[in-house]
Amino acid sequence: MPPQPPSPPRNIPPAIFRDSNNHPLEFFIGEDEPDFNYYANQILAHGGVVHSNTEVLVHLPDIIHLSTRNWPRRMTVAFSYIDDAIKTGVVPRIPNHPQGFAEHRENEGKKRELEMADFLGDKRKRSGNTGKTTTKFTPEQDHFILEEVRMKPRHRTLHLFFEKLARNLEILRGHTGNSVRSRYRLQLENKLGYVYKTDTDDNLILDETRLRIAIPVEASQTMKRKYTAEDDYNLCCAIVDLVRENKTLVTFDTAAKTDEELLERHKYPMNEEKFLVLISFFDRFALQNPQHSLSSWRDRYRKFARPFGVQKYIEKYKFELNSKDGPLPMKNMTRRPNKMSASSNEDRLSRDIKKVLRSRAKPSFNSSQHHESMHMDPHMGVMSAPMDDSAAAAVAVANMAVASMNDKSTMLIDPNIHEVLREANAEAGLVNIHEDIRLDPSLTNVEHHQHPHLHQHLDLDHSAFNDIAIKVGGHNSSSQTYPFDCKFMDSSVNETDLFTHTFTSSDQREVLSSINEILLSSTAEDLNKVTQQLEQLGFTSRYVKHIFCVTGGDAGRLLEFFQHMFQVLEESGSRDLDQLLYLYEKDGFWTPEADEALTTGHQSSLQYMSPESINARQKFLGFE
DNA sequence: TGCCACACCCACACACCAA
DNA sequence: TTTGGTGTGTGGGTGTGGC
Secondary structure: OOOOOOOOOOOOOOOOOEOOOOOEOEEEEOOOOOOHHHHHHHHHHOOOEEEOOOHHHHHOOOOEEEOOOOEOOEOEEOOHHHHHHHHHOOOOOEOOOOOOEOOOOOOOOHHHHHHHHHHHHHHHHHHOOOOOOOOOOOHHHHHHHHHHHHHOHHHOOOHHHHHHHHHHOHHHOOOOHHHHHHHHHHHHHHHOOEEEOEOOOOOEOEOOOOOEOEEEHHHOOOOOOOOOHHHHHHHHHHHHHHHHHHOOOOOOOOOOOOHHHHHHHHHOOOOHHHOOOOHHHHHHHHHHOOOOOHHHHHHHHHHHHHHHOHHHHHHHHHHHOOOOOOOOOOOOOOOOOOOOOHHHHHHHHHHHHHHHHHHHHOOOOOHHHHHHHHOOOHHHHOOOHHHHHHHHHHHHHHHHHHHHHHOHHHHHHHHHHHHHHHHHOOHHHHHHHHOOOOOOOOOOOOOOOEOHHHHHHHHOOHHHHOOOOEEOOOOOOOOOEEHHHOOOOOOOOOHHHHEOHHHHOOOHHHHHHHHHHHHHOOOOOOHHHHHHHHHHOOEOHHHHHHHHHHHOOEHHHHHHHHHHHHHHHHHHOOOOHHHHHOOOOOOOOOOHHHHHHHHOOOHHHHOOOOHHHHHHHHHHOOOO
């Protein structure tokens, strides 16, 4: 366990560790000393100063070196010296010490001193050899490296920093900068524990007693900050907002040439090639988001967001929000043309595809296996296995798209995307990716993927449902009537009200896969048929109608509802029935209370609903 | 055989420059 | 002022070989 920074004592004991001018006596204690914390605190509490950086042994030859063992060529003092001083209130003199303090340690350990001398000699001899030699790091060297890092925390990942350490410091003789850096990164970083506070010029900041100030490692940023998914998302949103504010015409001038292009334009209706993002935007944005500089933000847009697609990333981010690993930042966009050959890209694509297919080969509800494939796809942890495949394939699609943008030659591989999707049964995943991008209606024709048949009904005269609509009772306080015999269920239901034996005895992965097929089927003729098909999978009629009621029949929402349902079942079984009934305060998912608010005009409680969702619900309820 | 010292590689954050 | 090109070196990963 790394030594903790000394903490100041609560009560101030007598300051016995002072010289005749009342200056604090300076002690050195190595952090590897077993009672480092205790004695550091004792010395501090009694007016002394404690150093743990070995550099002071060179710069402050008069320092009192406290140690449980002998050091080569150094006079050390046993810790009992401190105990005795505190006990008696008198600091004993050390004979032969430059400051006159008594050497409190018997001169033992000559053997170790000799060993150290031999070691250093041997090391220096070996370092002159040609060919690759390795030199073990000693505890003293490790300690020294840690202290150097603590004093220059912002440099702790720099190549040059370690290069200078290895070149300039005698104690690290025999090691290269690379090896010191590697030693720190692989073996010592987790022992760092804390760093010292420094100013903007990397100078140490001392407190009023000339002690360095220990701060958590995380409090000291390194030279470069990685872009997070939130950084990327905020940037993309800000750019979309900018375009909307400016009311720039960002439509496409020419018609889509292929089905793929048509689909793409439907998903991402703003023509990003027409985006005009001036430097003043980045100036403002960097002020509001100071974690990166103006030029860095601009570069991020130029080299990442724009090639990836601003709208596409917003959608990707939202899609990954519910994943176990959360959204990922944009990556692999900066490959410069001559650095990566087309074949390398193909290799990478090939690996991605193989990963997808491998993940397909071992579908499971077992969460531990989710972890296994989590690297490939953060979405997997949430969904049941068939959705894992879908999501994995969706990621493969994204990877392919990214690779395609990197290298035109890989466009040849594009047709494989659909093949992989089919292979991995991932079309449903596309629906999920597709839903819930919210853009200015004036700029977009994006809409939710309402089930075609429901949509058809809604487009028709809503009075067609009047004869089958019923009053909502029980859980509902609203007097709202619902089409298609839809009715909310309340949480007093039990498991058998939701599922039949068919469901409980089925492979749930197969069930979700079948749901995908049903909801995506263009041949679904009517709601009765959809209901029937869902009932055949083991859902009760009541539950199906409840789900229609919650989702308003939107296919994307329906899928999301079922995904949520399987997730709840996987995590808590059917213990939490209320969670199987509602998705609270989630855009596009309705409750009796939300409908009540809508019908009574109390829309302030519906702030989490998008205007599109409210509009769709009003249609669903027959208001317009 | 595993660990680790050491070397090397690459993506990318950040910056600068020229058109 | 904008934009694209590119340099620099950080941050992190990985391969190799000695011990």
